[in-house]
Amino acid sequence: MTEEKQKQPGVLYWLNQTWLSIRVPLAAIILALLVGAVILILSGVNPLDAYRALFVGAFGETRYLLRTLEKATPLIFSGLAVAFGFKAGLFNIGAQGQLLLGAMTAAVIGFMVTGLPPLIHIPLALLGGALTGALYGFIPGALKTYTGAHEVITTIMLNYVAINITDYLADGPFKDPEPANIVARTARIQDSAVIPTPQIDLTVGVLLALLLMIVFSVLVFAIFKKVTLGIKNKLLLFLIRLGLVVGLGIGLAQLLRVFAPRFYAQPVGFLPYNAIPFPIGFMIAILMAVVVWFILMRTTLGFEIRTVGLNPHAARYAGIKVKMIIILAMVISGFLAGMGGSIETLAVVGRYQPGFNTGLGFDGITVALLGRNHPLGLIPAALLIGAMQAGSNVMQFQAGVPSEIIGVIQALMLFFVAADMIVRWVIRAKARPGEVKIDLTSGWGKQ
Amino acid sequence: MNLITQLRLKKLLVPLILASLGLVAVIVSYSMNPQVTQAVLASTLRQSTPILLGAMCGILCEKSGIINIGIEGQMLLSAFMGFMVNVWTGNLLVAVLAGMATGALLGLLHAFMSVTLKLDQIIGGTVINILALGLTGFFYTAGLTTKGKLQPFSLGFLAEIPLIGPVLFRNPPITFAAIVLVFVLQFALFKTTWGLRTRAVGEHPRAADTLGVNVFTTRYINVIMGGAIAGLAGAFLTLEAVGSFERAMTNGRGFVALAVMIFGKWSPLGAWGASLLFGFANALQTQIQFAGVLQIPHQFIGMLPYVLTIIVLAGFVGRARPPAAGGVPYEKE
Numbered sequence: 198m199t200e201e202k203q204k205q206p207g208v209l210y211w212l213n214q215t216w217l218s219i220r221v222p223l224a225a226i227i228l229a230l231l232v233g234a235v236i237l238i239l240s241g242v243n244p245l246d247a248y249r250a251l252f253v254g255a256f257g258e259t260r261y262l263l264r265t266l267e268k269a270t271p272l273i274f275s276g277l278a279v280a281f282g283f284k285a286g287l288f289n290i291g292a293q294g295q296l297l298l299g300a301m302t303a304a305v306i307g308f309m310v311t312g313l314p315p316l317i318h319i320p321l322a323l324l325g326g327a328l329t330g331a332l333y334g335f336i337p338g339a340l341k342t343y344t345g346a347h348e349v350i351t352t353i354m355l356n357y358v359a360i361n362i363t364d365y366l367a368d369g370p371f372k373d374p375e376p377a378n379i380v381a382r383t384a385r386i387q388d389s390a391v392i393p394t395p396q397i398d399l400t401v402g403v404l405l406a407l408l409l410m411i412v413f414s415v416l417v418f419a420i421f422k423k424v425t426l427g428i429k430n431k432l433l434l435f436l437i438r439l440g441l442v443v444g445l446g447i448g449l450a451q452l453l454r455v456f457a458p459r460f461y462a463q464p465v466g467f468l469p470y471n472a473i474p475f476p477i478g479f480m481i482a483i484l485m486a487v488v489v490w491f492i493l494m495r496t497t498l499g500f501e502i503r504t505v506g507l508n509p510h511a512a513r514y515a516g517i518k519v520k521m522i523i524i525l526a527m528v529i530s531g532f533l534a535g536m537g538g539s540i541e542t543l544a545v546v547g548r549y550q551p552g553f554n555t556g557l558g559f560d561g562i563t564v565a566l567l568g569r570n571h572p573l574g575l576i577p578a579a580l581l582i583g584a585m586q587a588g589s590n591v592m593q594f595q596a597g598v599p600s601e602i603i604g605v606i607q608a609l610m611l612f613f614v615a616a617d618m619i620v621r622w623v624i625r626a627k628a629r630p631g632e633v634k635i636d637l638t639s640g641w642g643k644q
Numbered sequence: 645m646n647l648i649t650q651l652r653l654k655k656l657l658v659p660l661i662l663a664s665l666g667l668v669a670v671i672v673s674y675s676m677n678p679q680v681t682q683a684v685l686a687s688t689l690r691q692s693t694p695i696l697l698g699a700m701c702g703i704l705c706e707k708s709g710i711i712n713i714g715i716e717g718q719m720l721l722s723a724f725m726g727f728m729v730n731v732w733t734g735n736l737l738v739a740v741l742a743g744m745a746t747g748a749l750l751g752l753l754h755a756f757m758s759v760t761l762k763l764d765q766i767i768g769g770t771v772i773n774i775l776a777l778g779l780t781g782f783f784y785t786a787g788l789t790t791k792g793k794l795q796p797f798s799l800g801f802l803a804e805i806p807l808i809g810p811v812l813f814r815n816p817p818i819t820f821a822a823i824v825l826v827f828v829l830q831f832a833l834f835k836t837t838w839g840l841r842t843r844a845v846g847e848h849p850r851a852a853d854t855l856g857v858n859v860f861t862t863r864y865i866n867v868i869m870g871g872a873i874a875g876l877a878g879a880f881l882t883l884e885a886v887g888s889f890e891r892a893m894t895n896g897r898g899f900v901a902l903a904v905m906i907f908g909k910w911s912p913l914g915a916w917g918a919s920l921l922f923g924f925a926n927a928l929q930t931q932i933q934f935a936g937v938l939q940i941p942h943q944f945i946g947m948l949p950y951v952l953t954i955i956v957l958a959g960f961v962g963r964a965r966p967p968a969a970g971g972v973p974y975e976k977e
Contacts, residue, residue, distance in 0.1 A: 350903035604778025
C-alpha cells in the first residue's frame, strides 16, 4: 500500500480496492461457468436450465440457503486447517482423518454425557472433537520432525487409519443400541448437545445482523486502535466485502424470483426469505477464521509459522525453534479440522455415521487454494463450494444434470483462479504491484 | 573409491535386510502352507501393480523437477476412458492405448500448467484430481461392463518353477509391463544420457540450461510420459483387475503411489520394493479376513497396510531427499 493511497481511505476507495481485488477471481468463476456450459451443451443439456436450478438450489429458498451455509461450515474449517498447514510449509492432506475423529469424539461426548446445560455441553463436545483432531495432527507433525517421515504420506496413511477407527467405533463399542438399528452409526446426541439453528424473522434478523456488525466493528476498533492502524482498515474492507457478497446473493435471488417465479414453491413477500435461519455453527466458523487470521498475521507465533513456511533455514538462523513450530502448526491444523467435524456432528448430522463426512477434508484443499490460502479469503470460497454442493441436489432433481458436474466446474474455477494470467488476458486487466502469486510447493520435502 | 563402495553398501543395507527378511518369511511360510503362500504372493503382485505404475509416473515427473499430485486423477480418468473405449470398440488393446493416451493428455495439461503457465504445481495437481473425479462422475453410466478382460499368460518354462513360476511368470500383460518398466526406467534414469539430463533438470535446471539442455522440453516430455504410465495404471484397474468402472474407483491409490515414490527414495527399484511391501500388507489383510483366524475386528486388520507404511517410513527410511528443483518453475534469464 503506497502512502498516497492511505491518505483518504473512504468507502469509495475501499469499494474500488475491493473491485480491483475481486475482479480477477470473479472473471475466473464466470470463465469456469462458461467452460462448464460448453461441457453441458456437449452432453445435451441446456446450461441455462442447469445453472438456474443450481442457483435456486443454493439460495432460492430459506431451507436451501440454510443448506448452503451448513455445507460451507465444515468447508471453512477444513479449508482453514489446510491453509494453516500451507502457511507453515506443510501440506496437511490429513484434514480428512482429523475431521473424522473430531466428528466421532463430538458424537460420543454428545450422547454419553448427560445432564449438562447446552451452554456447557456444546462447547465441551466441540472442544473434545477439536482436541482429538489436534492430537491426531500431532502424530504426523512429530513424525516429520523426529524421523523425517514426510507429512504428505503419513497424513494420507493416517486418513485411512482414521476411517477404520471410526468405522470400528461406530459398528462396535459406540453402535446405536436402538433395537431397530442395523447400520453402523452412533446413538443420537443429547438435545443439550445440538447446536441450534434458530429461525429469526427477517426484519429482526437484519437488525440483529446490523447490530452485531456494529458491535463487532466497535470492539475491533476499540481493541486494535492502539495496536496498529492498518488492521481496522483491513477489517472494514472485510466487512464491506462480506456485505457485498450477501447483498449480491440476495439481489440475484430477487431478480431470479421476479423473472423465474416457477422455481419458487411459495412466492410470498417481497424478499425471498420470510424468516432467515441464524446458523450458529456458521457463525462459529467465521469467528474461527478471524481468530486464525489474527494468529497468523498479528502474533509472534503466526510470524514464526509463516517464516518457517517461507524459509525454514532462515527461520532456524533467526532463532526460531523450527521443529516446535512444525509440530505446533500440525496440531493447530488438526484442531481446526477436528472442530469442523464436531460442528458437522453437532449441528447437521446429529450423530456419527460413516460416510456422512466423506470428502470434507479433501474439499478443504480446494477451498484453501480458491481462497488463495488466506484465512478470510477462504470464507467466500467455502460459501461458493458449499452453495454449489447444496444447489447440485436441486439441479440433479429439476434439470436432470448429474451433480458431479460441479466437480468439473470447481476444478475449472481452481484452474482459472490460479492461472490468473489467462484471466487477466481475457479481461485485459493488468496485475497490481501488491499482488503476489500463491506459492505452496516451497515446503515440499524440504526442511 | 573404497569410500564410495562403503557408502553404496551402507545405502543398500536397509533394503537388503528387508529383502532377506522377506525371503526367509516366504520360505518358512511356503514350507508350512504352499497354497496360501502362493495366493498371498500373487495377490501382493496384483495389488502392487497400479501403485507401482503410479509411483513411476511420480518419479518421472519429480526427477525432472515437477511435483505431480494429480496421479490419482490421471489414473481415474484413464481408467474411465480405457473402459469406455473398450465398451465402444470391444478391443482391449485399443482400450489400453486410449487409457495411456488419456493419461498422457492429462500429463500434457499438467506440464502446460506447471512449465508454461508456471502455476503452483500442487494446485495444478489438485485441478487434475477434481477434474477427473467430476468428469468421470458426470459421464458415468451404471451397468456397463467390459467386453473381456486382459488374461494372464505364461512365460514358457519359467512358469513351471514352483512358487516363483506362477507368481512371477504367469500374469496378465500390464503386470508384466510394470515389472519390465521398473528395470527399463531404472536403467534409463541412471545409466543413459537422457536420464542424466532429466536428473540435471530436476536438481539444477540453471546448470542444465547452461549446458544446452532444454529444461522446458525435458519437463514436458517427462510429465507426458509419466502421464502415460499413470494411464496404464488406470487401464490396469478397469481392463485387467475389475472389468468395470465405478465412481472414484482409484480409492486413493494415486496418493499411495506418491508415498511409495518417496518411500522408494525416487528410484524405480526402490519404488518397486515399497509397492510390494504395500501390496503384501494388503494381500495379507485380505487373507486374514478371509481365513478368519484372528478374532480381531476387521477394521483393525484393514489398517495394517497403512500403519505398516507409517512405521517403515518413520523407522527405516528416515529423511528422504527429493530432487532439489522440485516444484520450482524454471525462469529463463
